[in-house]
Amino acid sequence: MHLLNDNLGTVMRxxxxxxxxxxxxxxxxxxxxxxxLTPSQRTESNYRVYNxxxxxxxxxxxxxxxxxxxxxxxxxxLAIKNDKSQHVCAEAKQITQTKIxxxxxxxxxxxxxxxxxxxxxxxxxxxxxSAEFCSIISSLEQET
Amino acid sequence: MHLLNDNLGTVMRxxxxxxxxxxxxxxxxxxxxxxxLTPSQRTESNYRVYNxxxxxxxxxxxxxxxxxxxxxxxxxxLAIKNDKSQHVCAEAKQITQTKIxxxxxxxxxxxxxxxxxxxxxxxxxxxxxSAEFCSIISSLEQET
DNA sequence: TTTGACCTTAGATGTTACTCTAAGGTTTAT
DNA sequence: ATAAACCTTAGAGTAACATCTAAGGTCAAA
Ligand SMILES: [Zn+2]
Ligand SMILES: [Zn+2]
Ligand SMILES: [Zn+2]
Ligand SMILES: [Zn+2]
Numbered sequence: 001m002h003l004l005n006d007n008l009g010t011v012m013r014x015x016x017x018x019x020x021x022x023x024x025x026x027x028x029x030x031x032x033x034x035x036x037l038t039p040s041q042r043t044e045s046n047y048r049v050y051n052x053x054x055x056x057x058x059x060x061x062x063x064x065x066x067x068x069x070x071x072x073x074x075x076x077x078l079a080i081k082n083d084k085s086q087h088v089c090a091e092a093k094q095i096t097q098t099k100i101x102x103x104x105x106x107x108x109x110x111x112x113x114x115x116x117x118x119x120x121x122x123x124x125x126x127x128x129x130s131a132e133f134c135s136i137i138s139s140l141e142q143e144t
Numbered sequence: 145m146h147l148l149n150d151n152l153g154t155v156m157r158x159x160x161x162x163x164x165x166x167x168x169x170x171x172x173x174x175x176x177x178x179x180x181l182t183p184s185q186r187t188e189s190n191y192r193v194y195n196x197x198x199x200x201x202x203x204x205x206x207x208x209x210x211x212x213x214x215x216x217x218x219x220x221x222l223a224i225k226n227d228k229s230q231h232v233c234a235e236a237k238q239i240t241q242t243k244i245x246x247x248x249x250x251x252x253x254x255x256x257x258x259x260x261x262x263x264x265x266x267x268x269x270x271x272x273x274s275a276e277f278c279s280i281i282s283s284l285e286q287e288t
Numbered sequence: 289t290t291t292g293a294c295c296t297t298a299g300a301t302g303t304t305a306c307t308c309t310a311a312g313g314t315t316t317a318t
Numbered sequence: 319a320t321a322a323a324c325c326t327t328a329g330a331g332t333a334a335c336a337t338c339t340a341a342g343g344t345c346a347a348a
Contacts, residue, residue: 014295026337026338064284085275087275088275089270090272092281093268100261110247110250114244117247120211127234132228169324187314189313216304289348295345300338303334304334306332308332316323317321318322
């Protein structure tokens with residue numbers, strides 16, 4: 001039986017949802033398994049059926065990930081989104097601020113690495129001579 | 145039987161090596177399993193025995209990790225360190241440059257996240273009112 | 289009607305780097 | 319002698335996030 005003659009464009013199966021949200025169907029099923037994205041219906045033959053709201057949810061997840069939120073943090077944000085009247089701004093802002101701090105720490109750490117590596121690199125000739133006196137290797141060997 | 149009466153200070157068991165290199169004994173065994181750090185001997189009762197060179201290797205691994213190298217990249221660097229005459233500076237420099245580029249990309253990505261999050265956060269009141277009009281949630285919901 | 293695209297499930301696999309457990313043997317100090 | 323502290327192994331578990339497989343069912347079109 002055809003899925004949705006009178007719903008064309010508003011209702012879709014997994015591949016179309018995945019395409020629209022920019023993820024694979026595999027990933028969509030995975031998100032369902034971990035409770036992030038449940039299809040609103042099933043066909044008689046048990047195919048997942050998604051609607052416009054599901055697309056919004058899928059895109060929400062996508063953007064949340066792009067902002068650096070983990071799936072578990074995304075779940076918290078989705079819970080707010082899905083029942084806004086039962087949640088307050090403070091919750092969303094808290095999650096966001098925590099993430100900002102976390103990312104700042106990661107950036108700091110990477111910058112330190114970057115500095116160390118740049119120093120290491122600067123003194124290495126990078127030529128075809130033996131690594132016997134390579135500054136990169138000897139810096140890693142000895143402390144300070 | 146006592147381990148090493150005539151070797152005190154130069155030879156040690158796993159806990160001492162771990163302590164000196166700032167890692168757990170578990171982790172040392174793990175590094176052995178993946179081929180990074182093999183004890184130079186075993187006692188009669190099969191305890192791992194490490195010497196000064198092993199400490200240097202363990203510290204090498206530690207510093208390499210702190211520079212952002214993965215265990216597999218660390219393995220390549222260790223291979224150079226352990227047979228310097230058969231390797232050239234170009235190899236070490238190549239690994240280092242690749243890592244520098246990789247880290248730069250990570251920093252860029254995190255900075256983008258940071259900017260996005262900071263924008264999201266700026267417009268959210270963070271108060272105890274309903275999340276109905278929360279700018280964080282609605283930004284994640286809609287595109288652009 | 290048959291091909292090919294699409295869908296279903298449970299569950300295995302992959303990555304990176306550990307971290308821990310169980311069940312037991314060894315060493316050292318009191 | 320016995321307890322505390324240490325060691326051994328194989329293998330399971332963790333985190334985060336998928337990714338893939340096998341074995342099969344469904345659907346639309348040529
Ligand atoms: Zn050189
Ligand atoms: Zn060099
Ligand atoms: Zn508000
Ligand atoms: Zn808000």
